[in-house]
Amino acid sequence: MSSTAYSLAKPSPRADRLGYCLRVIRTAAAMEFKLKYAGSAVGYVWSLARPLAYFAVLWVVFERFLRIPGPAVENYPLYLLTGLVLYLFFIDAISMTMMSIVARGALLRRMALPPLLIPLSVSLTAALTFCVNAVAVVVLLAVHRVRPELDWLLLIPLVGELLAFILGIGLIASALYVRFRDVAQIWELASQLLIFATPIMYPVTLLPPRVQEVVFLSPLVQVIQDVRLLIVGLNAETETLAGVLGSDAWRLVPVSIALATLVVGLVYFRRDAPRLAERV
Amino acid sequence: MTSTSAITAVDLSKAFSIPHETRGTLREHVLHPLRRTTHERNQALQEVSFEVGQGEFFGVIGPNGSGKSTLLRILAGIYAQDSGTVDVRGRLSPFIELGVGFNLELTARDNVVLTGTLLGLTRQQLDEKFDEILAFAELERFIDQKLNNFSSGMLLRLAYSIAIQVPFDILLLDEVLAVGDESFQEKCYRTLIDIRHAGKTVVLVSHNLYAVARLCERVMLLRNGVVEALGRPDEVIRAYREQEGTEDPWPAAAPAFEETKSVWEHVAGGPG
Numbered sequence: 022m023s024s025t026a027y028s029l030a031k032p033s034p035r036a037d038r039l040g041y042c043l044r045v046i047r048t049a050a051a052m053e054f055k056l057k058y059a060g061s062a063v064g065y066v067w068s069l070a071r072p073l074a075y076f077a078v079l080w081v082v083f084e085r086f087l088r089i090p091g092p093a094v095e096n097y098p099l100y101l102l103t104g105l106v107l108y109l110f111f112i113d114a115i116s117m118t119m120m121s122i123v124a125r126g127a128l129l130r131r132m133a134l135p136p137l138l139i140p141l142s143v144s145l146t147a148a149l150t151f152c153v154n155a156v157a158v159v160v161l162l163a164v165h166r167v168r169p170e171l172d173w174l175l176l177i178p179l180v181g182e183l184l185a186f187i188l189g190i191g192l193i194a195s196a197l198y199v200r201f202r203d204v205a206q207i208w209e210l211a212s213q214l215l216i217f218a219t220p221i222m223y224p225v226t227l228l229p230p231r232v233q234e235v236v237f238l239s240p241l242v243q244v245i246q247d248v249r250l251l252i253v254g255l256n257a258e259t260e261t262l263a264g265v266l267g268s269d270a271w272r273l274v275p276v277s278i279a280l281a282t283l284v285v286g287l288v289y290f291r292r293d294a295p296r297l298a299e300r301v
Numbered sequence: 302m303t304s305t306s307a308i309t310a311v312d313l314s315k316a317f318s319i320p321h322e323t324r325g326t327l328r329e330h331v332l333h334p335l336r337r338t339t340h341e342r343n344q345a346l347q348e349v350s351f352e353v354g355q356g357e358f359f360g361v362i363g364p365n366g367s368g369k370s371t372l373l374r375i376l377a378g379i380y381a382q383d384s385g386t387v388d389v390r391g392r393l394s395p396f397i398e399l400g401v402g403f404n405l406e407l408t409a410r411d412n413v414v415l416t417g418t419l420l421g422l423t424r425q426q427l428d429e430k431f432d433e434i435l436a437f438a439e440l441e442r443f444i445d446q447k448l449n450n451f452s453s454g455m456l457l458r459l460a461y462s463i464a465i466q467v468p469f470d471i472l473l474l475d476e477v478l479a480v481g482d483e484s485f486q487e488k489c490y491r492t493l494i495d496i497r498h499a500g501k502t503v504v505l506v507s508h509n510l511y512a513v514a515r516l517c518e519r520v521m522l523l524r525n526g527v528v529e530a531l532g533r534p535d536e537v538i539r540a541y542r543e544q545e546g547t548e549d550p551w552p553a554a555a556p557a558f559e560e561t562k563s564v565w566e567h568v569a570g571g572p573g
Contacts, residue, residue, distance in 0.1 A: 296381065
């Protein structure tokens with residue numbers, strides 16, 4: 022039997038506590054973002070380098086040499102870049118979140134800080150980097166003279182869904198990484214395979230129909246295709262979840278997977294949280 | 302003292318299990334599934350009970366590995382105890398060491414904001430107290446320099462100046478008087494005495510027996526996770542020195558200790 026009771030002389034209301042958590046998440050995320058490019062001459066531009074380098078190589082190889090997208094994809098550069106930016110957000114955010122607890126073990130052992138704030142602030146930094154990268158997509162949209170439309174507002178819940186999925190996986194991975202350093206290797210391998218397993222550089226119609234049905238249950242694939250449907254323009258019959266699986270109701274499956282992952286992540290992390298400080 | 306105690310700890314126990322053969326990776330679990338990892342149970346604390354009165358200056362001493370820091374971390378809510386209860390009445394300081402949250406790659410300005418936020422200050426409070434923090438640390442000229450370029454004394458000054466801005470009723474400190482030059486240490490002592498005068502409770506873990514004797518009203522001696530003595534500083538420290546076979550290296554410092562003793566006399570309550 023054990024318990025720790027803290028009765029506060031000046032009771033601190035819930036709002037105070039929430040305010041504190043939000044301030045810490047925001048400030049730590051901003052500092053982390055600053056730190057990432059501290060001492061580099063062009064700073065944030067570097068975060069654009071990775072998607073643009075991938076983009077250049079894949080564009081040349083697939084469209085110029087292999088001619089794979091063919092007539093299936095109308096605007097291949099935009100199609101490719103949109104997929105890449107979302108894929109890199111997914112991969113980088115999870116990698117950063119996974120390492121976050123171990124990297125800040127010294128802080129956790131010296132301060133009574135709710136451990137949850139650490140992965141949350143780190144994934145916010147990743148989201149900021151994603152916003153910088155999204156500028157590349159905006160530039161390409163402008164080049165192609167694509168006019169913004171009202172239904173682009175749907176991008177917000179779509180990115181939100183992806184963020185929920187990222188946070189869920191990231192929370193589980195960050196707590197697991199404290200005990201098993203293999204998690205980093207597994208994730209590195211998985212992220213390499215994922216770029217091929219996900220229709221990022223090729224059209225989804227290239228996959229066998231059976232495989233398409235399975236692939237669309239992944240929140241990452243569903244979000245990438247829905248974002249493309251909104252801003253790039255796809256053949257809704259063959260290239261979106263509704264078209265492939267026959268009904269819009271199927272969208273509930275990847276959305277539920279994303280939300281369930283977040284819930285499992287939060288529960289798992291909270292269960293481990295009291296022992297994280299002594300384990301790292 | 303029960304009605305006015307700030308911290309009540311009853312039968313606190315905490316053990317760490319340290320694997321003999323580190324199985325840090327899954328591969329080791331998979332390749333050697335039958336080899337059982339033997340754990341050494343390190344009983345860091347064993348049924349430790351004590352009370353700290355409100356407004357009391359409480360010292361914890363003991364040899365390395367005696368459980369002092371573990372105890373402080375349990376009180377702060379950083380570690381979870383295996384058994385026993387802790388009852389804390391009042392606002393705890395969230396840190397147990399100075400300089401928590403510092404990032405050497407960031408400037409002093411950014412570090413004040415980051416650390417201040419971590420310790421619970423709002424943006425508005427930080428703006429108001431920013432100049433005061435820097436003035437106390439005597440670091441105004443270095444505000445936009447990275448902490449990389451700071452000496453350890455400068456770091457400590459900055460850390461201390463931020464820490465004293467944080468509102469708290471109970472201050473937990475782990476070995477904070479070890480660094481800094483003499484004039485800054487003197488400043489620290491004076492601030493701690495001010496904190497005591499303001500009616501705040503302080504739990505100080507230190508190897509600096511001189512500081513403990515000078516500041517604390519009661520001292521607890523821990524050894525192998527067990528409370529070995531608890532009482533007046535001079536008695537507990539004498540007992541500790543006898544066990545360790547060491548002597549007061551600075552007997553000449555005793556008058557200063559007597560002097561500060563008198564500081565406590567006129568504080569209401571006095572040594573319990």
